[in-house]
Structures are given as structure tokens and as C-alpha cells.
Amino acid sequence: MRAVKTVISAAGNLKREHADMNEELICLRAIQDVNVPKFLQDDLKLFNGIVSDLFPEIKQEPINYGTLEESMRTVCAKKNLKDVDGYINKCIQLYETTVVRHGLMLVGPSGSGKTKVSVAPVTLTAALTALKGQPSVSGGVYETVQTYVLNPKSITMGQLYGEYDLLTHEWTDGILSALVRRGAASMDQEKKWYMFDGPVDAVWIENMNTVLDDNKKLCLSSGEIIKLTDVQDLAVASPATVSRCGMVYLEPSILGLSPFTDYIIFHYFINLYGQL
Structure with missing residues (x-):
């Protein structure tokens, strides 16, 4: 029931912010906003498949933050x-x-x-x-x-x-x-x-x-x-x-490996030039 209440609260916020938005799209965005953060990358594939079956004709525009x-x-x-x-x-x-x-x-x-x-x-x-x-x-x-x-x-x-x-x-x-x-x-x-x-x-x-x-x-x-x-x-x-x-x-x-390798390379050259 708490999970349902959270989805309803998110939908209410979206409705107040976008009064003219399609209500099915509001429901879809509310479900995604509440549930996507807690899923693993592998779980998202299953979740997206379920959502596409529930809202087959709804096309969602990317949100501009x-x-x-x-x-x-x-x-x-x-x-x-x-x-x-x-x-x-x-x-x-x-x-x-x-x-x-x-x-x-x-x-x-x-x-x-x-x-x-x-x-x-x-x-x-x-x-x-x-x-x-x-x-x-x-x-x-x-x-x-x-x-x-x-x-x-x-x-x-x-x-x-x-x-x-x-x-x-x-x-x-x-x-x-x-x-x-x-x-x-x-x-x-x-x-x-x-x-x-x-x-x-x-x-x-x-x-x-x-x-x-x-x-x-x-x-x-x-x-x-x-x-x-x-x-x-x-x-x-x-x-x-x-x-x-x-x-x-x-x-x-x-994150991938890029942030870690860039950090290591950066400090390697800092130490190298410091010794020179």
C-alpha cells in the first residue's frame, strides 16, 4: 500500500505541474519515477517489457532537467x-x-x-x-x-x-x-x-x-x-x-572503468612531473 501511495503522490505532482498532460502518460511517468531507481540494469529490461505491454501506444518524450x-x-x-x-x-x-x-x-x-x-x-x-x-x-x-x-x-x-x-x-x-x-x-x-x-x-x-x-x-x-x-x-x-x-x-x-583509469593516469603524471 505504501508503494501504491507513492505512485499516486508522484502522479499528483505531475498532474499539478502539467495539467494538460495525457493521464496515461502521467501514470506511466509516475510508475517509472518511483520504480526505476531501485532496479538493477538487468531488471530494467524486464520492467520496460512489462511497461510497454501496459502502455503500448504511449510514447514518452525525454525529460529535460x-x-x-x-x-x-x-x-x-x-x-x-x-x-x-x-x-x-x-x-x-x-x-x-x-x-x-x-x-x-x-x-x-x-x-x-x-x-x-x-x-x-x-x-x-x-x-x-x-x-x-x-x-x-x-x-x-x-x-x-x-x-x-x-x-x-x-x-x-x-x-x-x-x-x-x-x-x-x-x-x-x-x-x-x-x-x-x-x-x-x-x-x-x-x-x-x-x-x-x-x-x-x-x-x-x-x-x-x-x-x-x-x-x-x-x-x-x-x-x-x-x-x-x-x-x-x-x-x-x-x-x-x-x-x-x-x-x-x-x-x-x-560508472564503468573510465573515471578510475582517468584518475590513476592523472595522478601518475602529476607525480611524474613533480619528481622532474
Whole structure:
């Protein structure tokens, strides 16, 4: 039901943005925008075959992301990253997923570009921040993105969410609860992204279920409930958690070997000329 709701939300956004668009085309684009990011390259062939059977007479024009794509490529140049088309497409898919989901996961093996897509901030967050105030492809305008990156596996659950002291019975805030409380109280229009840069763990991710759900509430063991404003593998994550999140799957094949070989050759000549 959550997956169906996401497709309906995406279709609603498209209908508001393009009131005169054919409704079958709106439905097709919504299904693709929600599902394509989570599929492997081999899965896409099967998915495209199913979609072509469901919408046999619908011809879809390529979407022009204009300033967003241009900003992403500019950021890649500044960050000394190779602006591979497959990588840029994944950045765009991540952006489209943030429009319809307030919680999502970047998954995939090492070497697929997960870190450089959004963390630190890199590529997407920097591109969106650079476009502040300009009209967005999904309606509205682009806003500055503030990122808060933490590794949930490097600290205890008490340090992450907060805990009571067993001796004094005093409540001590956790890192996440302090960040979310400050973000919820903020009156500006900037987007706040709380990024857990680390492996999914059955303990800490289950405590996020109420945040990822439609009510968007962080429930602490102190009894406090913080309401959010509108804003590598999942082996141990339960279906309840996965169904609450948008998924963007990245794989090394979208990058190829060119970015790595160019990087090695570049540094080889830098070191060579440095020695000369």
C-alpha cells in the first residue's frame, strides 16, 4: 500500500505541474519515477517489457532537467569528479525520490558512487544549494540543503537517540534527537537531510520506523515526540522498514572503468612531473 501511495503522490505532482498532460502518460511517468531507481540494469529490461505491454501506444518524450543537470555537472567539475551520464541519472533519480519520499536509502556495492551522490555534501546537495530560488522541475523552487552526516554504528543507541542515567534519572539528549529537535524548530525554508552513513543495523533502523512512517515523528524513550516538518545492503532490515523507504540502487556498471583509469593516469603524471 505504501508503494501504491507513492505512485499516486508522484502522479499528483505531475498532474499539478502539467495539467494538460495525457493521464496515461502521467501514470506511466509516475510508475517509472518511483520504480526505476531501485532496479538493477538487468531488471530494467524486464520492467520496460512489462511497461510497454501496459502502455503500448504511449510514447514518452525525454525529460529535460535543464538547470539541475547543468548544476550537477558543474559541481562534478569543481569536485574533480567524472560526470558520467549514468552517475548523473542516479543523482536525478535520487532527487525525484526525495520529492515523493521523506525517507530513503542509497544501496549498492563499493565503487558504485554512493558516497559522492549526496554525502558531505557532494553533487546533488551542492547542485540544489547552488540553484536556490530557481524554479524546480517538480514544481516550486529549489532550496538550500543542509546535511548532517553521522555513522550510527560508531556510537551507542543512547548516544544516538538519548537515554536516562540509571543513577540520577536525568535525561541526556542523543545526537539525532538534538539535531531533529533543532531542525523541527527552525523557521527557515532550508531542507535538512539527516544522513546515516553506515551499514543498516537491525537495532538502530527499527527505532526509525516512526520517523519514516507517514506521521514523521521521532519517538524518544523519555516520552517526548518530535514531529518533523514537511521536508550497502538490507540483509537485517525488516520489510516494515524497507517498505517505508524510497530506494535508489547504484551499481559499478553505471560508472564503468573510465573515471578510475582517468584518475590513476592523472595522478601518475602529476607525480611524474613533480619528481622532474
